Amino acid sequence: MTGFQLPYTLRGHRPLLLALEAIGWLHMTGKARIDFLRSHGGQGNYDYTKWHEQENPPFPWEDSLKWTKTKFPLQNNSWPGTLTDFLTKHAQRNEGILGLLQAGHAMASGIEKQSFPQRTVEYLGQDATHMWLSTAFGHPERNLLADPPELLTDTGWKRLLEQIEGLLNELKRLGDRSSSNDLDGWWRWRDEVVGTDPEGWLRKAFTSTLAETRLPNNDVTLFDQSYVAAALFKSAAAGAILEGNLFPWGNNSLKQQTCWRLLTVGIGTDHFEARAVKIGDWTGARLVLDKFFTKVRRLVEVDLAVGSLLYADGDVCVFSFPGERLNHNGGNLQIKEWEKWLTEQIDCYACKAELETPPYCRISEKPSRSLVGMT
Numbered sequence: 068m069t070g071f072q073l074p075y076t077l078r079g080h081r082p083l084l085l086a087l088e089a090i091g092w093l094h095m096t097g098k099a100r101i102d103f104l105r106s107h108g109g110q111g112n113y114d115y116t117k118w119h120e121q122e123n124p125p126f127p128w129e130d131s132l133k134w135t136k137t138k139f140p141l142q143n144n145s146w147p148g149t150l151t152d153f154l155t156k157h158a159q160r161n162e163g164i165l166g167l168l169q170a171g172h173a174m175a176s177g178i179e180k181q182s183f184p185q186r187t188v189e190y191l192g193q194d195a196t197h198m199w200l201s202t203a204f205g206h207p208e209r210n211l212l213a214d215p216p217e218l219l220t221d222t223g224w225k226r227l228l229e230q231i232e233g234l235l236n237e238l239k240r241l242g243d244r245s246s247s248n249d250l251d252g253w254w255r256w257r258d259e260v261v262g263t264d265p266e267g268w269l270r271k272a273f274t275s276t277l278a279e280t281r282l283p284n285n286d287v288t289l290f291d292q293s294y295v296a297a298a299l300f301k302s303a304a305a306g307a308i309l310e311g312n313l314f315p316w317g318n319n320s321l322k323q324q325t326c327w328r329l330l331t332v333g334i335g336t337d338h339f340e341a342r343a344v345k346i347g348d349w350t351g352a353r354l355v356l357d358k359f360f361t362k363v364r365r366l367v368e369v370d371l372a373v374g375s376l377l378y379a380d381g382d383v384c385v386f387s388f389p390g391e392r393l394n395h396n397g398g399n400l401q402i403k404e405w406e407k408w409l410t411e412q413i414d415c416y417a418c419k420a421e422l423e424t425p426p427y428c429r430i431s432e433k434p435s436r437s438l439v440g441m442t
Contacts, residue, residue, distance in 0.1 A: 071408050073309055073401060077371045080308050082242035083139040084372035085253060086132065087164070087304050089238055091171060091297025092261065092269060094157050098278055098289050099227060101219040104211055107280040108195030116155045126228060128154065131235035134242060145316035164304065166321030171299030173322055174436065175292050176278075200277055201285045216275040227272055234260055234269070253369045261294060270294075298375035298387040302327055305373045306389025310398030326390040326434035328402070330374060332363050332413060333383035333427040355420050360384055362416045366409075377438075383427075390434025406430045 077084070097103065097115030106113040119126040132150045140146075145163035147153065152165055157172045199207040209216070217223040234256075241252050261267040273290035281287075303325050307314040318324070334356065360379070367374050367386050374386040389400055410428040417426050 071401075071404055073405065074371055074408060076309060076311075077305060077373055078248075080139065080305075081253070081369075081372045082247045083135060084301055084305055084308075085257065085369070086135045086238055086242060087168075088297045088301040088372070088375065089234065089260075090132070090153050091168060091300040092293050093231060093234075094153050094168065094172070094296070095278065095289065095293050096227075096231065097154070099218055099273065099276060100224055101212070101215060104198050104219070104277065104280065105195060108198050108212065110195050116157075119151060119154060122228070127232070128235075131232070131239065134239055138242065138244075141316065142312065142314075143316045160319060160322050162317050162319040162321065164307075164316075166319065167303040167307065167325060168296070168300045169322040170303055170325035171296040174299050174325075174327075174438075175296035198277075198280065199285055200275075200288070203286045205286075211276060218272045218275050223272075230268055230272075250365070250370060254365055257369060294375070295377065298377060299327055301372065302374045302387040302389050305371075306391075306400060309389060309400055313398035315397060321392070324392040324394065326392055326436050328388040328390040328431045328434050329377070329438075330367065330386040330388040330409070331383060331427070331429050331431075332360075332386075332409075334359065334417065334422065335382070335424045355422070356381070359416055359420050359422065359426075363413055366412060388430055392434075393436075395434075402430055 095115065097118030100113070100115070100118060102111065102113035103115050105111055119128050129150050136146045136150070141164060143163075147156070147161070147163060147165040152161075153168055156165060157168050160166070160169060195212050196210075198210060198212045200209045200211055201207050211219060218227060237256050240246065241249060241256060246252060259267055260269045262270070270290055273293060274288045276289050277285060277287060278289040278292035279285070279287040307316070315321075363384060364376060368376065374388045376384055376386055378385040391397070391400060406428065409430075410426075413426050413428050
């Protein structure tokens with residue numbers, strides 16, 4: 068597959084794709100203020116999309132990200148008029164790169180919100196005394212207004228903004244031409260923000276509060292919704308880059324037409340567990356397998372920046388991946404070629420790790436707007 072050039076196309080856009088993913092993580096930052104929960108509990112009015120304007124001085128969102136427009140001028144003037152549109156218009160319907168964020172945001176939030184095909188469920192009028200963060204099984208964990216986590220305090224909010232500014236500054240530094248190929252730097256930057264071991268600071272902060280205040284599904288944390296929206300935004304943008312001149316940036320129906328695939332990578336761990344004679348045999352094999360999956364994540368999430376991890380267990384990792392739009396009439400994403408190329412790379416990782424069973428690599432056959440269907 069030495070003639071397959073699309074991976075090099077994505078690598079040339081790595082800073083852009085990771086910057087867009089960061090925008091996805093942060094596009095609902097205003098929900099991290101306690102005012103968001105209070106307003107939905109009947110205590111005042113608060114517009115979370117304007118949080119950057121309410122700071123004194125205003126948060127420097129535009130200045131921190133303007134390098135992306137300069138370094139990566141999209142075709143047909145497809146950047147929004149101002150970069151703050153990512154914060155204020157992510158629930159609307161626009162063309163260009165903003166339309167792709169709107170597609171990811173709608174997909175991520177619609178899973179929790181929709182109960183009828185033609186109508187969005189409205190927020191329940193909850194009382195502020197019952198603003199609970201619950202488990203997926205409905206067990207209440209914490210009353211966020213009576214016993215707020217650090218994030219929902221004034222001190223926690225100020226610390227969050229300092230960390231976000233640091234995130235964007237480091238992003239800008241890595242996006243510079245001289246360091247855009249610093250894979251180790253990109254991996255550390257991303258892992259410190261949304262990693263799992265140790266837990267990234269944004270993952271930890273946003274997991275402590277809600278993105279939605281509906282009952283009974285008060286288990287939707289701000290991190291859940293933001294991370295999935297960012298993953299889908301990142302993959303949609305990667306698909307647009309792969310289509311090149313044929314991508315319809317001027318289409319204002321991108322929100323409704325964008326689709327995705329899933330990339331699944333697995334390996335049969337039962338074999339290694341079954342052959343273990345001592346506990347140390349299995350724990351040692353488990354460490355090797357974990358390193359294998361980390362290499363796969365590094366390839367997909369940072370090296371190619373084509374998708375993000377959506378599900379993982381001891382046997383499999385599932386990533387978001389680009390898919391053609393509904394009524395597609397554009398460039399060829401070459402999915403079969405991608406599957407062959409990725410299989411070669413991942414087989415190489417397994418061989419170097421001396422794993423005895425071949426890994427499984429599969430991209431879902433049909434693009435979809437339903438994670439259930441893709442799974």
